[in-house]
Amino acid sequence: MTDVFIECVQGDIADQPDMDAVVNAANARLMPGSGVAGAIHSAAGPGLAEECQPLAPISPGQAVMTGGHDLPNRKVIHCLGPVFGVDEPSDRLLGDCYRNALRLADAEGLESVAFPAISTGVFGYPLAEAAKVAAAAIRDAAPGLSSVRRIRFVLFSESDLNEFRRALA
Incomplete structure (x- = not known):
């Protein structure tokens, strides 16, 4: 197994200048929205939405990549997480995002990737469950990575941070 540092x-x-990529908790249309998608699109500028347009729509669990535009x-x-209780099996679809x-x-x-807590905002995924799914998916994927060496979870609140730390412990 390769050595992958997880923090x-x-x-x-939207302010992770030392990371090669940030992950957007996107909507199916890949357009600006609330929460993470709003913050990333706002910081990246209008070019991001323009680049996203032909890539949409995406399905739960799917991921697509664009340039960073005005982000560092x-x-x-961009990952579309499952809507909890609607998109099933939600645990598999959420793990697929990661x-x-x-x-x-x-x-x-790329050597480094920063993730938000996908699906835990308006999509209603319970934070503790989402953290466990994310931790399991990262552990599952890490042995197969050849260039990614650093994975960061960027959490909005201290309680979210503590929940992810517990899941990764």
């Missing part, structure tokens, strides 16, 4: 920080997913990151990986994002990053030769 959790409290902060803003080379790439943005696995597919890491596959794209690795194929692009």
